[in-house]
Amino acid sequence: MPEEEKQAEDSMQRIVRACKVLSTIIKIIFAVLCVYWVFTTCFMVYTVFTDPTGSSGGLDFLRIVLHLAYIAVIVALFVVINGMFTDVAKGQTPFAMVQVKRLRIISVLLVAYCVLDIAITSNNALLQYSGLNTGFVSTNENVIIPVNFSPLIAAAIVFAFSFVFKYGVLLQEFSDETL
16 A cells, blocks of 8 residues: 555545534533533423412513523534534545535624524613623623624635535546546
């Protein structure tokens, strides 16, 4: 076997091993988060039904719905990212149209995450008007709603990477056709 082919094969084996390790780590983190989410959701529901004063009314149900939507977006992100690493760990090429679609799904999910983050932060700001003063309060008592632009920037970067991967797919198809 020529030296270049041996180096390429060794490099591919390292990539496959790294993807297997990353896939395992993602699954472990996901399992821990699932346990955490079950406990926090149960606690939120429990406090809604055991609060004798019922002080926050419909805001508690809104917080639970936002919390569940947030969990759904994070679960979808974990599933898609794990699928990417699992495919490569099985020896499939990362330059496939399925990976391009996954990258675009991730960018959409990151935008959804940003929107939910703003909604959750705004929900905390709504609680300030009921006299609880949770969240951020300025010195003149106006509500401050911080906006995290990191998920939007990450979504743009991931979307740009999807074009790079699509170009790689097209190059690979062109190369396969010419051989």
